[in-house]
Amino acid sequence: MANFGLFVRFTLREGMAEAFDTLVKETEAGIQAHEPGTLVYACHTVEGAPNERIFFEIYADRAAFDEHERQPHTLRFLSERTQYVEKTEVDWLQTYAGKYPREATQ
Numbered sequence: 001m002a003n004f005g006l007f008v009r010f011t012l013r014e015g016m017a018e019a020f021d022t023l024v025k026e027t028e029a030g031i032q033a034h035e036p037g038t039l040v041y042a043c044h045t046v047e048g049a050p051n052e053r054i055f056f057e058i059y060a061d062r063a064a065f066d067e068h069e070r071q072p073h074t075l076r077f078l079s080e081r082t083q084y085v086e087k088t089e090v091d092w093l094q095t096y097a098g099k100y101p102r103e104a105t106q
Contacts, residue, residue, distance in 0.1 A: 002060065002061045002095075003039070003058055003059065003060065003095040004058075004059045004060075004061055004062045004064070004093070004094075004095075005040075005056070005057055005058045005059065005092075005093035005094075005095065006055070006056075006057045006065075006090060006091065006092060006093060007054070007055070007056055007090070007091040007093060008055040008057070008088065008090050008091075009053070009054055009089040010052070010053040010054075010055070010081075010085050010087070010088055011051055011052060011085070011086045011088075012051040012052070012053065012086060013051075013083075013084060013085065013086045014051065016051075016083075016084040016085075017050060017053075020053065020081065020085070021053075023077060023080055023081065023084070024043050024053075024077070026073070026076075026077075027073050027076070027077040028041060028043070029073070030071060030072070030073025030074070031068070031071075031073065031074075034071060035064070035067065035068055036060075037059055037060040037061070037063070037064025037065075037067060037068070038058075038059055038060075038064060038068055039058045039059060039060055039064075039100060040056060040057060040058035040100070041055070041057050042055070042056045042057075043055050044056070051086075058100055
């Protein structure tokens with residue numbers, strides 16, 4: 001499998017959840033519109049932890065991730081998130097088994 005993924009945990013600064021979530025939704029719109037190689041970009045709240053956010057991201061391959069990182073909406077997110085985020089933890093994922101979405105073939 002060539003898929004490439006990330007698991008990211010953000011710990012937000014107190015009182016910054018709403019602003020962070022707005023930034024994420026704005027970023028997600030750009031991902032939907034311009035990133036066919038981004039197969040999964042799922043953002044989650046964490047039950048019982050109101051200042052935690054989990055992102056699960058799956059890309060078609062490393063090149064699709066690199067393209068994601070170059071997009072204006074992603075660059076804006078990376079720049080602006082620092083005002084809302086206290087701590088970021090990233091796990092880089094290498095697929096070895098599983099079922100993943102694929103781009104539709106026509």
